[in-house]
Amino acid sequence: xxxxxxxxxxxxxxxxxxxxxxxxxxxxxxxxxxxxxxxxxxxxxxxxxxxxxxxxxxxxxxxxxxxxxxxxxxxxxxxxxxxxxxxxxxxxxxxxxxxxxxxxxxxxxxxxxxxxxxxxxxxxxxxxxxxxxxxxxxxxxxxxxxxxxxxxxxxxxxxxxxxxxxxxxxxxxxxxxxxxxxxxxxxxxxxxxxxxxxxxxxxxxxxxxxxxxxxxxxxxxxxxxxxxxxxxxxxxxxxxxxxxxxxxxxxxxxxxxxxxxxxxxxxxxxxxxxxxxxxxxxxxxxxxxxxxxxxxxxxxxxxxxxxxxxxxxxxxxxxxxxxxxxxxxxxxxxxxxxxxxxxxxxxxxxxxx
Amino acid sequence: xxxxxxxxxxxxxxxxxxxxxxxxxxxxxxxxxxxxxxxxxxxxxxxxxxxxxxxxxxxxxxxxxxxxxxxxxxxxxxxxxxxxxxxxxxxxxxxxxxxxxxxxxxxxxxxxxxxxxxxxxxxxxxxxxxxxxxxxxxxxxxxxxxxxxxxxxxxxxxxxxxxxxxxxxxxxxxxxxxxxxxxxxxxxxxxxxxxxxxxxxxxxxxxxxxxxxxxxxxxxxxxxxxxxxxxxxxxxxxxxxxxxxxxxxxxxxxxxxxxxxxxxxxxxxxxxxxxxxxxxxxxxxxxxxxxxxxxxxxxxxxxxxxxxxxxxxxxxxxxxxxxxxxxxxxxxxxxxxxxxxxxxxxxxxxxxxxxxxxxxxxxxxxxxxxxxxxxxxxxxxxxxxxxxxxxxxxxxxxxxxxxxxxxxxxxxxxxxxxxxxxxxxxxxxxxxxxxxxxxxxxxxxxxxxxxxxxxxxxxxxxxxxxxxxxxxxxxxxxxxxxxxxxxxxxxxxxxxxxxxxxxxxxx
Numbered sequence: 001x002x003x004x005x006x007x008x009x010x011x012x013x014x015x016x017x018x019x020x021x022x023x024x025x026x027x028x029x030x031x032x033x034x035x036x037x038x039x040x041x042x043x044x045x046x047x048x049x050x051x052x053x054x055x056x057x058x059x060x061x062x063x064x065x066x067x068x069x070x071x072x073x074x075x076x077x078x079x080x081x082x083x084x085x086x087x088x089x090x091x092x093x094x095x096x097x098x099x100x101x102x103x104x105x106x107x108x109x110x111x112x113x114x115x116x117x118x119x120x121x122x123x124x125x126x127x128x129x130x131x132x133x134x135x136x137x138x139x140x141x142x143x144x145x146x147x148x149x150x151x152x153x154x155x156x157x158x159x160x161x162x163x164x165x166x167x168x169x170x171x172x173x174x175x176x177x178x179x180x181x182x183x184x185x186x187x188x189x190x191x192x193x194x195x196x197x198x199x200x201x202x203x204x205x206x207x208x209x210x211x212x213x214x215x216x217x218x219x220x221x222x223x224x225x226x227x228x229x230x231x232x233x234x235x236x237x238x239x240x241x242x243x244x245x246x247x248x249x250x251x252x253x254x255x256x257x258x259x260x261x262x263x264x265x266x267x268x269x270x271x272x273x274x275x276x277x278x279x280x281x282x283x284x285x286x287x288x289x290x291x292x293x294x295x296x297x298x299x300x301x302x303x304x305x306x307x308x309x310x311x312x313x314x315x316x317x318x319x320x321x322x323x324x325x326x327x328x329x330x331x332x333x334x335x336x337x338x339x340x341x342x343x344x345x346x347x348x349x350x351x352x353x
Numbered sequence: 354x355x356x357x358x359x360x361x362x363x364x365x366x367x368x369x370x371x372x373x374x375x376x377x378x379x380x381x382x383x384x385x386x387x388x389x390x391x392x393x394x395x396x397x398x399x400x401x402x403x404x405x406x407x408x409x410x411x412x413x414x415x416x417x418x419x420x421x422x423x424x425x426x427x428x429x430x431x432x433x434x435x436x437x438x439x440x441x442x443x444x445x446x447x448x449x450x451x452x453x454x455x456x457x458x459x460x461x462x463x464x465x466x467x468x469x470x471x472x473x474x475x476x477x478x479x480x481x482x483x484x485x486x487x488x489x490x491x492x493x494x495x496x497x498x499x500x501x502x503x504x505x506x507x508x509x510x511x512x513x514x515x516x517x518x519x520x521x522x523x524x525x526x527x528x529x530x531x532x533x534x535x536x537x538x539x540x541x542x543x544x545x546x547x548x549x550x551x552x553x554x555x556x557x558x559x560x561x562x563x564x565x566x567x568x569x570x571x572x573x574x575x576x577x578x579x580x581x582x583x584x585x586x587x588x589x590x591x592x593x594x595x596x597x598x599x600x601x602x603x604x605x606x607x608x609x610x611x612x613x614x615x616x617x618x619x620x621x622x623x624x625x626x627x628x629x630x631x632x633x634x635x636x637x638x639x640x641x642x643x644x645x646x647x648x649x650x651x652x653x654x655x656x657x658x659x660x661x662x663x664x665x666x667x668x669x670x671x672x673x674x675x676x677x678x679x680x681x682x683x684x685x686x687x688x689x690x691x692x693x694x695x696x697x698x699x700x701x702x703x704x705x706x707x708x709x710x711x712x713x714x715x716x717x718x719x720x721x722x723x724x725x726x727x728x729x730x731x732x733x734x735x736x737x738x739x740x741x742x743x744x745x746x747x748x749x750x751x752x753x754x755x756x757x758x759x760x761x762x763x764x765x766x767x768x769x770x771x772x773x774x775x776x777x778x779x780x781x782x783x784x785x786x787x788x789x790x791x792x793x794x795x796x797x798x799x800x801x802x803x804x805x806x807x808x809x810x811x812x813x814x815x816x817x818x819x820x821x822x823x824x825x826x827x828x829x830x831x832x833x834x835x836x837x838x839x840x841x842x843x844x845x846x847x848x849x850x851x852x853x854x855x856x857x858x859x860x
Binding site for chain 2: 071072073074075077078081098099100101102103104106107110135136137138139181184189190191212213214215216217218220221223224225227228229230231239240242243244246247249315318319320351
């Protein structure tokens with residue numbers, strides 16, 4: 001009797017631990033062979049053209065862990081999960097996503113920066129990586145990471161209530177200059193990506209000092225505050241706006257992308273209205289800077305195949321992720337430029353001294 | 354009408370029934386394990402749901418949503434560990450009932466109240482989705498501040514015997530709520546340079562530490578003989594009679610309506626709703642002093658509220674496309690993936706999909722009733738374990754649960770610290786609930802206060818020129834005065850009986 005109870009309990013504990021660890025990593029190694037994969041549609045890109053030949057590597061021989069600095073179930077986590085189904089086909093090993101949220105992604109970034117740079121621990125980061133470099137007292141700097149692949153690029157929009165007394169960026173500027181402090185705008189938290197993207201728009205319009213900034217706990221709160229007329233406008237990603245715009249409840253002052261976006265084809269960009277705001281929110285995969293080049297080459301090639309696969313595009317569409325990709329060299333360059341730009345911007349708008 | 358019937362007919366297939374039952378079962382397990390939040394459970398189901406037909410997918414998600422809300426209470430009642438944040442209020446009386454040998458009764462009450470609350474939430478969603486969404490938009494920062502103040506005043510009633518000790522405990526909670534990033538300036542407060550505190554103290558570390566670990570420590574302090582004793586298995590009156598259920602009818606309806614209404618407001622969350630419902634039940638009660646000793650009233654109120662929150666939270670999600678919490682945010686993603694676009698146009702263009710959600714939510718209550726009835730005899734076996742076996746198990750759950758939410762050992766360490774703090778405070782007669790509640794409400798209170806002042810250019814007049822916030826603030830003052838008076842009366846009675854508590858009251 002006594003023993004049977006004991007075995008039962010230990011079985012229970014074991015099951016519990018299994019369940020917990022399994023779930024903590026947000027779905028565990030995605031060993032879903034069900035995902036029908038059209039094997040590499042394109043010829044493998046010649047990734048080592050003129051450079052000196054890299055030493056041979058058998059990487060990867062075990063699952064690769066990608067750390068996400070945001071909560072399980074959140075948008076960034078779900079976007080990172082898009083990488084897992086095709087990983088066994090193109091990387092040869094499963095990808096396991098671990099969520100280490102905290103301090104706007106900085107906790108996860110720290111974990112990767114201090115990990116063994118062997119390619120088995122990667123970071124899935126948003127623009128909050130460069131932001132945290134300057135806004136937080138973090139233990140890593142920009143050069144601790146190299147970009148591996150761009151996986152997502154979404155443009156933010158400045159939305160106001162449909163009955164607002166201005167329709168365009170120019171009219172907003174006039175209004176704000178004429179009524180200093182009266183136009184208030186919301187964003188989902190100080191130092192969040194949307195905060196910086198929004199500040200960039202206002203900076204380009206040169207009205208940072210003429211408007212009131214109201215931080216909220218999330219996009220939902222800021223949009224309902226705009227709809228209720230409690231604040232003037234909110235900076236959001238298109239996915240949370242399209243239905244309200246269609247219903248005629250909100251209108252878009254501008255989108256800060258180089259070109260108009262598919263989700264809001266009628267919304268003008270800031271650049272076409274003569275204001276130089278072209279910062280968009282990028283997400284992608286980073287590796288610790290000292291990762292061996294031959295390992296990075298394997299990852300570069302594998303992520304290209306994963307992110308450009310049909311399966312990825314199809315699943316991404318359901319999450320509102322337009323298909324974009326940039327390889328390691330391009331993405332790394334993009335990341336460095338972004339770092340510079342954000343540092344300058346944060347100083348200009350007084351978030352960092 | 355015919356569209357409703359047509360939609361309803363779509364639900365009577367074996368796949369849908371199966372999806373509802375599986376959803377509820379997975380929800381109960383995910384909700385029951387601390388560290389796996391309802392949102393994580395639903396996020397895990399999301400990839401599966403993308404491969405299912407729309408009706409089946411909605412059934413699966415709604416089942417998991419309702420199941421998770423009940424699952425959190427199972428661990429709250431049995432081991433004093435709230436499996437979800439919404440179940441924290443259930444520990445207050447639920448665990449006491451389990452200690453009194455009435456675990457089965459507490460679980461049944463929780464199940465029936467959850468189902469009743471679930472139905473109330475659905476009915477409110479069905480009948481008033483449109484008007485309620487208009488009310489939601491009336492709530493700007495000053496109104497949120499008023500509501501939070503009112504909640505805090507109501508909840509002051511849970512402070513127990515000594516109001517002073519309750520106030521001290523609540524102040525500590527408010528202090529903990531200030532840790533982390535300043536909501537307006539973004540500067541770091543009380544983080545001591547530790548990046549893990551950047552987002553503040555994790556709610557789960559506080560909940561599990563103060564409730565579960567503190568309880569483990571206090572059980573341990575009772576000595577060895579107690580630990581090895583065979584637990585008190587005489588299950589006197591461990592069944593819930595219909596009369597007892599029926600005695601809670603008003604309690605459940607009022608709590609359910611409160612839960613649904615609070616759930617409608619984006620960003621407030623289930624745990625506040627449940628504490629408010631609990632406090633309000635205690636305030637209304639003819640025997641408020643019995644709350645916290647293990648009575649069904651104290652289980653019925655928060656349980657009806659937290660399942661009613663589901664229906665409420667779907668109001669802004671469906672009508673405005675604005676998800677009020679993480680769970681509904683994931684649900685929005687799932688619906689969009691199935692071609693259903695929540696927002697103001699949904700009710701015009703695609704009313705059939707709205708009915709699908711309504712019906713799935715209603716049927717998931719039935720599924721919850723079935724799975725819950727089957728599960729309760731199994732769950733309640735836990736209380737038959739010896740303490741010497743059970744306590745280490747609870748400790749493991751505490752550690753793994755706090756680690757797994759953020760995959761961060763720091764949160765586990767904080768949980769251990771809060772466990773020690775809770776143990777010390779308990780020993781000295783400081784009530785724990787005010788601290789937890791103040792912590793939960795604190796950050797929202799502060800944020801909305803400061804947002805309002807930003808909007809008004811630092812003029813406090815904004816709180817009184819807006820009718821809704823003015824009414825809420827006056828309500829808060831009236832309730833606070835009422836609480837102080839009642840507490841003094843209760844204390845007067847106590848002085849005669851209990852000497853050491855009386856001395857504190859003189860202050």
